[in-house]
Amino acid sequence: MPRGDGRLNHDLLPGEKGPQDACGVFGIWAPDEEVAKLTYFGLYALQHRGQESAGIATSMGDKILVFKDMGLVSQVFDEGALEALQGHIAVGHARYSTTGASTWANAQPTLGPTKHGTVALGHNGNLTNTHRLLELVGERLGAERRAEMEARGASDTILLTALLGWDRYDTVTETAIELLPHIEGAFSLVFMDEDTLYAARDPQGVRPLVLGEMPSGGYVVASETPALDIVGARLVREVEPGEFLTIDASGVRSQRFATADPKGCVFEYVYLARPDTTIGGRSVHAARVEMGRALAREHPVEADMVMPTPESGTPAAVGYAQQSGIPFGQGLTKNAYVGRTFIQPSQTLRQLGIRLKLNPLREQIAGKRLVVVDDSIVRGNTQRAIVAMLREAGAAEVHVRISSPPVQWPCFYGIDFATREELAAVGHSVEEIRDQLGADSLGYISAEGMIAATEQSRERLCTACFTGEYPIAPPINARHLLAIQPVEVA
Secondary structure (H helix, E strand, O other): OOOOOOOOHHHOOOOOOOOEOOOEEEEEEOOOOOHHHHHHHHHHHOHHHOOOEEEEEEEOOOOEEEEEEEOOHHHHOOHHHHHHOOOOEEEEEEEOOOOOOOOHHHOOOEEEEOOOOEEEEEEEEEEOOHHHHHHHHHHHHOHHHHHHHHHHOOOHHHHHHHHOOOOOOOOHHHHHHHHHHHOOEEEEEEEEOOOOEEEEEOOOOOOOOEEEEOOOOOEEEEOOHHHHHHHOOEEEEEOOOOEEEEEEOOEEEEEEOOOOOOOEEHHHHHHHOOOOOEEOOEEHHHHHHHHHHHHHHHOOOOOOEEEEOOOOOHHHHHHHHHHHOOOEOOOEEEOOOOOOOOOOOOHHHHHHHHHHOEEEOHHHHOOOEEEEEEOOOOOOHHHHHHHHHHHHOOOOEEEEEEOOOOOOOOOOOOOEOOOHHHOOOOOOOHHHHHHHHOOOEEEEOOHHHHHHHHOOOHHHEEOHHHHOOOOOOOOHHHHHHHOOOOOOOO
């Protein structure tokens, strides 16, 4: 699935599935701005977080309009659609489905009735107690509504939208403050009614969420800081874990619905976030370069050139080259126009595999000892194809270096990895993985080196996909996925 920042899911083999991103959310309250167009550009900056569907909801104060469809932001919206979305508030969403089918019905923002109007909601993350939310739907909205939700296979976002319509309270704020403590898992929410923009972040702050201010005095909430940059907003601060924001003509008001227990996703630093994002005060690009330096210290090798797997491995490859003193070079050229395709490759093209996206620069490679840097190994098929391609192009040696530890555990908080049975590192030693890749050597960064590069304390990060230490209990119906025991791959 194509990534909107130019990275195409680790530049995977055709049909190969990599770690799919969480979604991207964007919200704006700005009476003096064209909010739909600003939301479009904000979502464009967040396209890497989800490419299955995109949507925008706006309000002029009396009703909410929504336009959404399957596809990339640039495919879903045109000038006419954006002109029709008038108002002073907007919520936008770019979706990758981690729960709920990849269908139009599950595209966001989702709409639902409230006591005095309508709510439109966008969600980034993944909830772990959907069964309890279904029970709440039954208790608060009736057994018939719950049965309808179960029959639809409703996503966690649709359940939240329905629960925000509970008519016990007079305002959405009151309903949200009562509901939020019942929600478990990862959630960065941006939602609106006819007059007000709202935002909330789970007590662990697993997924990023930031608040910005427009020059005109309006406010923006978004998954990552580049979405603020693209619309000209100034970063105010991150939305705190366990915090609920209300934004309207009176400004920004903050309430706590839970005590903060920060456990930000470390994979945001490794791969998910754009390199020009800042998380926890740390530049993601700088963190990735430092991961490369740590990788060079931990796994040195004599070589002639350090090269990335473009584009995701580039910052770490730069760091590896800086630390090792080995020259940095480009050994692969990338077709920037390979994206989503519904044309199945022929057997001949399948055999060519990765060349649909990457091709070697033979004059750069021939006769050289190469260090190939990538951010992670999931199944290993793509890295195996790259090693074979480099050898065919004349590489004397191929040494693979990975700027994250082995991925050994599933994520329940908004990243869709392969199943444990498919993960290359599960049940295999580093030497066995090296042999499968066909590389001369293989080195993964240590968890300590990766964490140090983020400049966050271990206690403030979620490292579950690497360590199996889950800060939020996994869903009851998914715990069988943890049955396979990992092997030591230090």
